[in-house]
Amino acid sequence: MEIRVEHEEQKHPLLRDESQTELEPRKNLIQRAISQTFQSTAHLANLLPTGSVLAFQLLSPIFTNQGQCDAVSRSLTSWLIALCGLSCFLLSFTDSFKDQKGNIYYGFATVRGLWVIDGSAILPPEKAAMYRLKFIDFVHAFMSILVFSAVTLFDQNVLTCFYPMPSEETKEVLTALPVGVGAVCSMLFVVFPTQRHGIGFPLTAN
Secondary structure, eight states: OHHHHHHHHHHSOSSOOHHHHHHHHHHHHHHHHHHHHHHHHHHHHTTSOHHHHHHHHHHHHHHTTTTOOOHHHHHHHHHHHHHHHHHHHHHTTEEEEEOTTOOEEEEEEOSSSEEESSOOOOOOHHHHGGGOOOHHHHHHHHHHHHHHHHHHHHOHHHHHHHOSSOOHHHHHHHHHHHHHHHHHHHHHHHHSOOOOOOTTSOOOOO
16 A cells, blocks of 8 residues: 555655746747747638749748848848739739630730630630729739738748847737738628639639
């Protein structure tokens, strides 16, 4: 019996390491914050062209030198953000259609209809009018830029590159701004959904 009691005491010591118990909640909070950041970024990225987001996520660690920026890398990172943002804006005006054989064609929406990029297919005037440029397309394009800006603010390499030593006020803005922009734009995308299925966006069965 005595041997069993001593063995149980070794399993469950009377005195616990209080420093370890204090660190566990902190680790859990940090892990939750990191997980929430990745989830928010993934959710926002679904509203953008896949190619633009993928190019930014692949090139940003290289262009920013893992956040250790100098004048050259900071300039390259600015060009990368500008080009990817412009890509998100322009690709919001693209659309696609299927012919009778099931082939998919992509084009840009114009005031007259859909202009097929490779020119291999011609739409009838009545069908081309369905893809005509609308005001809501400009709204979606503007929101795409805002969403992409939020994605860039979630990128730690970009933040470290442009704000290596931010003040407390700047930290609060950089933390709250992308979340607010993402929430508002996500709500607007739900209320005013896009009917286009352009380059980099998912296709439907139709």
